Amino acid sequence: MxxxxxxxxxxxxxxxxxxxxxxxxxxxxxxxxxxxxxxxxxxxxxxxxxxxxxxxxxxxxxxxxxxxxxxxxxxxxxxxxxxxxxxxxxxxxxxxxxxxxxxxxxxxxxRQPLAEMPGWSMADIQQSHEVFVEPATLPDTPQFDGDPLNLFTVVEAGDHHVTILNGDTFEPLDRFPTRFALHGGAKYSPDGRFVYLASRDGWVQMYDLYSLQTVAEIRVGLNTRNVAVSDDGRYVMAGNMLPHNLVLLDARDLTPIRNIPVISKDGKSSRVSAVYTAPPRHSFIIALKDLPEVWEISYADDPRPVYPGFVHNYEANMVEALDVQYGPFPIRRIHLADELDDFFFDQEYRHLIGAARNGRDGQVVNLNVGRKIADIALEGMPHLGSGITFEYQGHQVLATPHLKDPKISVIDMETWKTIKIIDTQGPGFFARSHDNTPYAWVDVFFGPHKDVVHIFDKRTLEIVKTLRPEPGKVAAHVEFDRSGKHALLSIWDDDGAVIVYDAATFEEIKRIPMRKPVGKYNVFNKITYSAGTSH
Structure with missing residues (x-):
């Protein structure tokens, strides 16, 4: 056991x-x-x-x-x-x-809320921490045959387990239990060796993909949104919905480092919508649920290069210009006109694209200057966190499904204008692609056609194929293998499966039984921040 x-x-x-x-x-x-x-x-x-x-x-x-x-x-x-x-x-x-x-x-x-927000202190966090295997005793090489960067972490929500899938053979290497309601987004160390998993119940789990065993576990809160890993592999940041805070962990064994309350200058607290790492900036970007702010927390030893254009005036002007709280892991607050429910980043992490809570507007925030620079027409609640980017007619574009409308918006990332609306058979949740394929896959997650998946050509922005892999059951969340030759799709059902497709012919190759596989995450695509998958 x-x-x-x-x-x-x-x-x-x-x-x-x-x-x-x-x-x-x-x-x-x-x-x-x-x-x-x-x-x-x-x-x-x-x-x-x-x-x-x-x-x-x-x-x-x-x-x-x-x-x-x-x-x-x-x-x-x-x-x-x-x-x-x-x-x-x-x-x-x-x-x-x-x-x-x-x-x-x-x-x-x-269903009744508590009158007082239950606390979860640093002492509680520390008490919950347990290291099962000392990191220094772990093997130096993978203990299995296959490419360690072509593994998939498959989250099975049906019975709260994770399967580690060999992306070369599509055979499971391990299957282990997780905490209740694991968040789908697995995050990896920069070398792809460790995977970090967060449950809605506040638990963060560290798993070694070389030796296929759990290394450590800690409870960072009572209701956790997600985690992110620093691009230097030193830190893990967890964002909580309850209590309203961020928890910084040592990535080596999940030892807690810092408990950061999420509070505005006027004393209002906020739930955390999501935490992201911005590798070129060496910082964490924090989306807030209840404040019209975006936080940027630098984990660089010298945070000044994170804010280009202000380096030479650092001591004199940066506090006033960028509202930065100094000290280790300085907090930079970017003030906005509205709370943002969902985020997307360009590949350079220069721009943040956010969906406003009103479900009609989107806005582009330039992270270098710390302000909004453009509005985007994004009615119908786009699911930006699952959008993708690719080149179309010499321009970098963003394609995102919508949670309420049956369409995919394709947006020019230079002018921020919508250049195409692709009609679908229903609102979608995930879009996925890969640099080595001309196609993008988008599910129809909601409505009577929730069992279909559209495939559109990135060169023409036209749907070229619609699949119905399991009539009557939700088909969702495609992820590609390292090479881009295979697309893996989930049947979101307790009696579900991961289906492996040939990404060029769209023919089914293999069907692997799974218990509601809500997400699949390829190591290589994640650690290289592929334009075709979520970050």
Missing amino acids: SPALRHLGKDLIVTTLFVTGLASYALADETTLKPDQFANASALYATHCTACHNGDRLGGMGPALLPESLERLRGNSIADVIAHGRPATQMPAFDQTLNTADIAVLADWL
Whole structure:
């Protein structure tokens, strides 16, 4: 049994256990439940849930049960899980223990927010940290046959596992358990040796791709958005939705270095939408959910070159001009007119392209000068984080699907004008390509045609093929192998699969059964920041 799996039963979650099953904080909004229902739900939680999820709902052997943790379970999903359990997990079914009314009131109670934001201090972070294998004892070379840079990390959400897939043979090398609701975006060390994984429950896991074993684990928060790895391989930065902070870790073994509250100058705090690394700038870029700001945190030993044009006036002018907080890991605040929900970067990391929360506008921010330089027509909620870039008729262009509209926008990255709208059979989620293929693949993630994937020609911006790999099941998230000769697509279903296609002929080569493979991440494409995949 792997160290990570053994660790699932250990209670490193809270420093204080509550002897009652009542939540440790009063609920912020009790109006949806009558007093007797509230009392009944509290008692039900105390009796049936505390042992695994703890009295404060912050998690234990089971995941945290907070609105932030459960936001993806919509409609009757929470009640269904309570009633029927979760396959391949320790969550039992309660339909023979509780009646329908009790299950419904307990599900409603779990959706109630806490009146106070539960804290997760540096002491809590440090206490959760565990190193399973000393990095100094790890082997110097891969312990398997194959190209270590052509591996895929496949996140299987169906039963909270990760499969390491050999990109040469398309055979699994390892399959190991993860924490609850792992975020799809695996991040790699610059040499491609280590992969860092973050769960919505706040856990960050470090895995060695040479020896195929978990190295370390730490809980950085209660609800984590994602992680990023510095381009020099020294640091991992985690961004949290709960609490509102950033946590800086030592990439060698996840030892915590710094806890950074995300607070504006006037004292307002914000959730973190995402953390990115900007390799040419040697900095982390932070997207904020509740503040009209973008943060840039330099991890360079000398941060001055991060801000071109201000180097010669560094001591005299930079604080006023760029609003920089000095000291180790200086925070630069770029003030905007609106909060941005999603980000995209050009390949040079000179420009940040953001989607505004109003779902109509996009804006281009020049990171060198720290201000908006252009607006973009991006109605229909583009999913910029999954956009791609490529050359079209001598111009670098951005192609992005939209979460609400059945279309792909293609935007000239010199004029920032839309040069083409490609109509699709429904709103999409992911676009993917590779430098060695003339084609781009875009899924139709939402609506009645969620089982189709469009392939368009980057030379003509016309759809040349539409695939329906598994009728009735969501087909999504294409990722290419290192060479660009193969495209891997997911069937997002508990009884799902990763399908390997010939990228030139679009013919299916192999189908690998998987438990809802929500994402696949090729080592080489990620560490080289391929224009055809997300960064």
